[in-house]
Every structure is written in structure tokens, then in C-alpha cells.
Amino acid sequence: MCVLELKELYELKLQAKEPFNLNLTLSCYSFNWWFNGRAGVIPLLEEPMTVAVVSGSNLEVEVKVFGVEQVDVEKQLRWILGLDEDLSDFYSKVERDPLLREVPKTLRGMRMRALSPWNALLVAICQQNASFMQGWRMLSRIYKLLGAEVNVEGLKTIIPPGPGKLLSDDAKVKLREAGAGYRAEVIVEAAKRAREGLLKEASSLSPSRAEDVLREVKGIGSYTARLTLVLSMRMYELLPLDRWLKRLAEEVYGVEDAEKELKARWGRWCGLATYFTTVVLDAEVISEALRRALSGEVKPKPYVGRPTPLTMWMHEWR
DNA sequence: GTAACGTCAGTTCTCTGCTA
DNA sequence: TAGCAGAGAACTGACGTTAC
Structure with a gap:
């Protein structure tokens, strides 16, 4: 794979709606080529290639733009980092929730980092029929084999392959x-x-119509379609209900209809709540996730060799 | 070291039961 | 009897564990 050098174009600074935690936002579900503990790399455009390097404090986000100039970098970054998102209603909804009660405390200010629609679809397909580890290992290999390796400020990163690349021979x-x-x-x-x-x-x-449109593709069901729309378009009202979450909800809330219960509990925040559920339980396999949830261990753990959503960037992916 | 087996989890297909 | 919805089985591939 040849390594591209991208030229720095300009810098800008962005303010976030408080509370905002840049470190948590950048670290979650990031490979080590996207986040190194201090700065995060955010792909903005595949062709022509444009990348932002993001660092700074929770009060002020410092951005360096590399590659080819394009319009609306600021607007795009505000969307990706969720800088204008107001989660106060979400926090009040989950502050007594047995699964998510830690989110307004331990993970306060963390936003979901949005992906491009195509990359979100790729992520969602890789999560089909796979454990957390299996899905993300698969994705890391796809990025390494088909993505573009790029150098920005001495930071080696990988830009996910666009649909065009996936149609090559x-x-x-x-x-x-x-x-x-x-x-x-x-x-x-x-x-x-x-x-x-x-x-x-x-x-x-609309979210439900968008889901129907994605489901027209053979191999994409409701889970994959909904996860794609949550991760890329912040259609949080959609609930990507997989067996893991279904079983968890049934056991923790003591119900038979998990979907009905979760929609009633989380309302318009279903998609975001699903995302945070995987974070607080470190995306453990269902047996361990259940044990932890039922014993009240709903706070993410530090890195101890096994990658979790918050510690993926510390892991060496092979 | 390797083969066999069980587990995980989403999609697709088939079957069953209900309604008009 | 036809059409529809829902339930459940079958299929898929990776991974971990166990037995040899």
C-alpha cells in the first residue's frame, strides 16, 4: 500500500455546546490509526482526500485541515463530533436506568462520533452475525487491505475505502x-x-422510510439498516435491536417484549442509548454482559488486554 | 497440532395461523 | 381460498474450547 502525504491547508477552532468531553468522543470506537490518546484523525472526504486532525481541550477544539480544500469543513466537523448536540433530555431519561445510569456521570459530555453513511453501512454489515471482537477485527482488516494509508503531521492513518474501491476487481x-x-x-x-x-x-x-430503502439491498435487514442510520445520520429514534440487546433488556428489565420496553424507556433516544449500552458494558459477550448488568457493574472498565469500545485505540489490531 | 463441536448472531426462507 | 403477519428453522462464518 503506498502512503500518501497530505498537505496542511489551514487551522480553525471550534466551540462545543457544554458539557463536552473531546477525549471520550474521540476515543470511542476508534482504531489506533484514528486516535492516539491526544489527537484524533477524522476523514472528511475520500475523493479528493481531505482529513482533519482534532485535538485541544473540552472548551475549545483545535482543528488542522489537510488535503484538498472544500466547503463546509466546519459544518461537517460540528456534525461529526456532535458539537451542537444537547443531551440534557437524554441524561434525565437515563439517570435512573439500571443499564445507563452511569452515562450522565462517568461519560458526561461524550458524544457519538458520526461516520459517513457508507462507512457506517460497512461497519453495520461487519457487525452482522459476529461478536464485538470478530466484527471489529474484520473491519480493521478491510481497512488495512482496501483503505488508503495517509501521513498527516507524522501521524500514520488509514482512510476507509469508499464504495468505488469495493467495486474493484x-x-x-x-x-x-x-x-x-x-x-x-x-x-x-x-x-x-x-x-x-x-x-x-x-x-x-424519514427514519422509517430510510430504513425501508436500505432494506431493499439483499443481505441488509432491520438491524443493519437502523445501525447505519444511527451511526451516520443520528436518527436516534431508530432502535437497532440485536440478540445481545434483546436478551439484555429482557433479563435486566424483566420483560418479554424488549423492543416495546426499550422504546417506552428511551423514546427518541433509542439509537444513542443502544450505542451507550455497548460502551458501559464494554461490549462483553452476552453471558458476561448479563452478569455485570444484573450485579450493577455498568461502568466501563480500563484496558486490560481486551479491547472495548473505549479502549480499542490502545489495542494492536492484526 | 488439529479436528470436532458448540456458541454467537443476522438474514432468509418456510410453515402456520388468522382474517376477509 | 387467498393474502398477510408472525414464528421458528436453516443457513452463514468466525472463534473458543475440548478431545485426541
């Missing part, structure tokens, strides 16, 4: 090599549809 072979298995077909089909404007179309629709 050798893409399916590399996806199989990355351990994607049957998902390779789904990813290629999704890339085709993305090139035809599927994701742009979804972004202009």
Missing part, C-alpha cells in the same frame, strides 16, 4: 481475506447501490 478476494465471509457479497452489493445514490436517497427520507 480484487475487492471480493480481499474482503474474503479479511474474514468477511458471506458478508463480502453483501458489501459489494451495497457498494453498487451506494454508487447509484442509495445512501443519498436515504438521507433525505
